[in-house]
Amino acid sequence: MATRQYRPSRLRRLALPAVTALFLGYFAYHAFHGEYGIAGRALVESRASHLRTQLDRLKTERRDMEKRVALLSGPAIDRDLLDIRAREALNYVSPNDLVILRPRAE
DSSP states (O other): OOOOOOOOOHHHHHHHHHHHHHHHHHHHHHHHHSTTSHHHHHHHHHHHHHHHHHHHHHHHHHHHHHHHHHHHSSSSOOHHHHHHHHHHHHTOOOTTOOOOOOOOOO
């Protein structure tokens, strides 16, 4: 029975560690620079704080609108607010009103 003896090459011994290092490098890069990585997290947090600010502003606007609607509905209607809304909607002016026309802002 004949056996063949060979000397293992250095390249063959380094193949598995090199492939492993490439995989680790790939995942380490994306752990930092990826969409949900460390750098991406700062963008997500800044976007979240911007959206929280916008949500607070919209909640305030909604609360104001609900107050105005409450004044126009129910048993006690605010007559002044109803008069203002009716004049705006119908483009109505009383003969005793003073009208000041302004140019449109473009």
